[in-house]
Structures are given as C-alpha cells and as structure tokens.
Amino acid sequence: DAGVIQSPRHEVTEMGQEVTLRCKPISGHDYLFWYRQTMMRGLELLIYFNNNVPIDDSGMPEDRFSAKMPNASFSTLKIQPSEPRDSAVYFCASSQYGLAGVDTQYFGPGTRLTVL
C-alpha cells in the first residue's frame, strides 16, 4: 500500500480564501483522523471518523473548519474563510481496529498551509 496520501503538500493562500485539504487513507482502514501541528500548540487532534461517520469533532477550532468523508477512500478538511492563524501543518492519519484490540495510527506526509 502507498500509505496515507495527502494533497496538496504545500498551500499558500490569502486571508479570506477557502482552503481544501485532501486525504486518502490506507485501504481497509476504518478510522481516519485529522491533526494540526504548530510550534505553539504541538500536534492537536481536530476530528476523527469511523466508517466515514464523524465521531468526535470537539477539536475543531471553530465553525470555519469543516471535514467530510464521502466514502472510505477520501476525506477533506475545509477552512472557509482562512485566517493567518490557521497557518500550520495539517496531518491526516488512518488506523484499523486490530486483532488484539489495539490500533496504530499511520500518518500522511502532511500539508503545510500558509495563510498570508
């Protein structure tokens, strides 16, 4: 498997613009996670899905952020309108409920977002 795929790898946009980040999880994984990483706050969980259904979005910073998972192989994280404080690296991860009841998350390479 190619691992978790994210696009774009880098995104530079201006304040007020809409930004859409994309993720393709590992085939067969039934959990998908969106994280954000900044120097100030470290790695934060934003939202996660199980079988395409959002389970917990309590980490989403505000209504400007939304995430969808229309099918098992694709998810988007959208920011509208974007603000400079949204500048960060956004990671997508996926996992599968394991045989021993434990799960391991596999991360994508991330999208580095810069909002000017």
Next chain:
Amino acid sequence: DAKTTQPTSMDCAEGRAANLPCNHSTISGNEYVYWYRQIHSQGPQYIIHGLKNNETNEMASLIITEDRKSSTLILPHATLRDTAVYYCIVRVAGVIVGQNFVFGPGTRLSVLP
C-alpha cells in the same frame, strides 16, 4: 488517560544505543504504551507499543518496568537518520476516544556523528 513525562532533549553518538525514558506513573491496567517519532518535515511514524512485556521489532525495543510506571525505548544502533522527536503515549487499547491519542512535546533526539 495517563500523562507522560519525557526529557526535552537527548544526544547520542552514532552507532551507540539510544535509550529514551518515559515516565507514566498514573498508567491504568488497560493502557498500552506507544512510541512514535517525527522526523523533521514528516508525519509521525509508529515505532512500537506494549502493555507489560518487553517488546522488540525491527526498529526498536521497548522495556517496561514491572510496575509499569515507566518505560524505555531503545534504538540499538542509532544512525543520523534516527534524529527526530520521539513521543511516548499511553492510551486504552482498542478504544478510540476523541482526544486520548495525545502527543506531548516529546524528546528531541540528536544523533551526533
């Protein structure tokens, strides 16, 4: 979930063993110890996990004390490519609850030539 404490940074000579400690004194009986690392500009990478027995894989060994209040990740022959931030995480096995996969600040390991 239990919290973990790790040293902020460590150095290790190339070719030597790197021993990264983690304290998790409030760990519960059903919580596993996970280790991840993050190489600069990459996503976090899974290394190893364990419950109470020592574990070994192709990347590292995990030594968990008998009382499970601390553990050590061992990279047996560190290379320059092992320079990264290493995260120790404790979480309940098989239960994915919103915020319980928490990445703290980790230990920044520098492998020196």
